[in-house]
Amino acid sequence: MLTIQNLQSSIQGIEILKGIDLTVKPGEVHVIMGPNGSGKSTLAQTLAGREDILVTNGSVQFLGQNLLALSPEARAQAGLFLAFQYPVEIPGVSTLLFLKTALNSLRKARGEPELDALEFLNNIQEKVRQVKMDERFLQRSLNEGFSGGEKKRSEILQMLVLDPKFAILDETDSGLDIDALKVVAEGVNSLRKPDRAILVVTHYLRLLEVMVPDIVHILWDGRIIKSGDKTLARELEQRGYEWLTEKA
Amino acid sequence: MSVNSPSLTQLITSDYPHGFVTDVEENTFPPGLNEEVIRKISSEKEEPLFMLEWRLAAYRYWVTCETPQWANVQFPPIDYQSIIYYSAPKMLKKGPKNLQEVDPEILKTYQKLGISLQEQEKLSGVAVDAVFDSVSVATTFKEKLAEAGVIFCSFSEALKRYPELVQKYFGTVVPYRDNFFAALNSAVFSDGSFCYVPKGVRCPMELSTYFRINAANTGQFERTLIVAEEGSTVSYLEGCTAPIRDTNQLHAAVVELVALDNAEIKYSTVQNWYPGDKNGKGGIYNFVTKRGMCKGRNAKISWTQIETGSAITWKYPSVVLRGDHSIGEFYSVALTNHHQQADTGTKMIHLGKNTRSVILSKGLSAGQGKNTYRGLVKMAPGASFGRNYTRCDSLLLGSRAKAYTYPSIEVKNKTACVEHEASTSKIGDEQLFYCRARGIGEEAAVSMIVNGFCKDIFRKLPMEFAVEAQKLMEVSLEGCVG
Ligand SMILES: Nc1ncnc2c1ncn2[C@@H]1O[C@H](COP(=O)(O)OP(=O)(O)OP(=O)(O)O)[C@@H](O)[C@H]1O
Ligand SMILES: [Mg+2]
Secondary structure, eight states: OOEEEEEEETTTTTEEEEEEEEEEETOOEEEEEOOOTTSSHHHHHHHOOOOOEEEEEEEEEETTEGGGGGGGGHHHHEEEEESSSOOEEEEEEEEHHHHHHHHHHHHTOOOOOOOOOOHHHHHHHHHHTTTTOOOOGSSSTTTTTTHHHHHHHHHHHHHHHHHSSSEEESTTTTTOHHHHHHHHHHHHHHHHOOOOOEEEEESOOOHHSSSSSEEEEEEEEEEEEEEEEEEHHHHHHHHHHHHHHOOO | OOOOHHHHHHHHSSOOOOOOOOOOOEEEESSSSSSHHHHHHHHHOOOHHHHHHHHHHHHHHHTOOOOOOOOSSSOOOOOGGGSSSOOOEGGTTOSSSGGGGOHHHHHHHHHHOOOOOOHHHHHHSEEEEETTTTEEEEEHHHHHHHHOOOOEHHEEEEEEEHHHHHHHHTTSOOOOTTTTTHHHHHHHHHHHHOEEETTTOOSSSEEEEEEOOSSSTBBBBBBBEEEEOOOOOEEEEEEEEEOSSSSSSEOOOOEEEOOOOEEEEEEEEOOOOOOOOOOSSSSEEEEEEEEEEOOOOTTTTEEEEEEESEEEEOOOOEEEEEEOOOEEEEEEEEOOOOOOOOEEEEEEEOTTOOOOEEEEEEEEEEETOOOEEEEEEETTOOOTTTTTEEEEEEEEEESSSSEEEEEEEEEEOOEEEEEEEEEEEOOOHHHHHHHHHHTOOOOHHHHHHHHHHHHHTTTSSHHHHHHHHHHHHHHHTTTOOO
16 A cells, blocks of 8 residues: 655754655554654655655655655645644644534545535534534634643544544644543544555554564664564563664 | 635736727717816706715815815826716616616627626626716616615615605715815716615625726715614625726716614625726726715624725725714725726724724735725724724835825724734745745735735625625736845
């Protein structure tokens, strides 16, 4: 589904990703862990197409397409989704309008008819319940004044509505209370299907207990220095990153 | 409304859509201005004597004035002798009695602009006065309004049929000595709209004037007067377009509003004069004086403006709060793209006790647009417990756009209270990336963010026009990203 080969990228002339290789197959859940500043978000945003990140080397194949040649919107339209570590506020644009605009953009790109307001409302209501959000949030400006946890919930809601083939969750489990964590885990689990894949960036085991990953990668200074099964995460928890770097 | 409605892409990729010229025979004066021209305008319109005298007095004052220089806009000196001061579609000399008498070419023009006068007359609940170049060509719904006692007609007609009413209020809010362009307008104005709502009447429908400049090298100088008697209410909307021409055209209008005790006037503008091309060539100079007088107690005047057109906009719709407990409001969105310049804002002059005013201004600049908010809030010695709240937000798109804010405050009463907030922000790359990462294209994302920014103002527009305003923003922002 996603094949990353020797991906290198830089921000403002500083090299951040120094050669990433990663292959994700349909149905898999991958986890990326790594210390602050190691490049996890940069990897996520390079894949999503942030324009001030310069790809200096390497290739990314996504569902048979050259991902790096696509605009950010075309990547989303191809089925890629990024839940942002720091979701952006858009004053005056209601969550409802934003989601409807996004979904209809995707539908239009796929040649499907756009949903009118009523159809969309029907479509979204069940998902709002699923993430246990108050429906009144839909009328509020997107992310404006949302608490940290509410922003993360709103990202999960967006993921469920847009129904991507490949979702990247950048620390969506950070700063959540226990209920919200459950919402995120269930959200991810509900997306787990044979034809989709998920990449989860996290610092914590909590999420991994509810949502068992297939492979765990450790990102260190712009490189994946180790990959393993879910036990790698537990080992990391006990021994810290130093254990790995000493070996590396 | 979805920003993805099929019309959007169409709108974004289209240039100024109202830029066509209508081929009608016009009765046009030669260019130039002198007392003779003014006498001719007045006699052409068969005006009462007081009007001619006023025009001449205004002209004699105007020749002593100089073009004001204080606005934050640049333009080469205007040659007032090269402007044509009167141009009227020929067959309209006497003024049409009904739509059947209007030149079909002109009706077609309005149809192309999306306002079919015939349909307006039958279907919608909006009464329209259409002003084509210098004269009013048609007013719809006259009979229905007359039943309610509301007078809504062209200014020329009002001068003929209700001269005392006009004389009583004309020039009481904006005297011809008010400023350079008001003096010029007073001397040469050709037509406009007149509206009178009698005591206790709620005007049964939206009133609307649609201004269209067609002829080349012609200035448009219209005059609007709205009087709301005690306890009456009226909501009025004006729209403006002009053909694409590569020379600048002058539009210097004067609007006067008078609200008596407990009366309410809501005046909305969707201004979309031709803004000039991408390189700043051509476009309308929109130098307009608009002022409302809350003459009575509890009177309320509310200005809402969406200013997207014109090469240069220079206007400050103001409210004089004379009556105790009267209210003034100003809601504005001004957008400048490419080389457009806007210097706009308001004046709230608090004279009476317990008067209140609100100013909400949203300035948007894209391309090399220049956007200035200029406002004055004045609390006179008699304005005990007067209150004002002002909020000015600016949004910049791109690095070459500019925004300025010049709020002035004069408080001469210790119990009065003035509050001011301001913000300037940029459409962040982060916001754009976030939208695009959700599959929303760049133009649609910008338009969504901009509409969000303007939402509080759009809400103040009459419903039918809110959607139109939103579309207009999209067209006006065309080509500002990437
Ligand atoms: N706009 C930027 N300008 C300069 N440096 C940047 C920029 N964005 C990211 N970086 C740098 O890139 C490196 C990787 O950042 P990144 O956000 O990818 O880390 P991360 O692994 O996601 O960290 P965290 O766990 O704290 O979220 C950091 O050193 C960061 O300072
Ligand atoms: Mg990060």
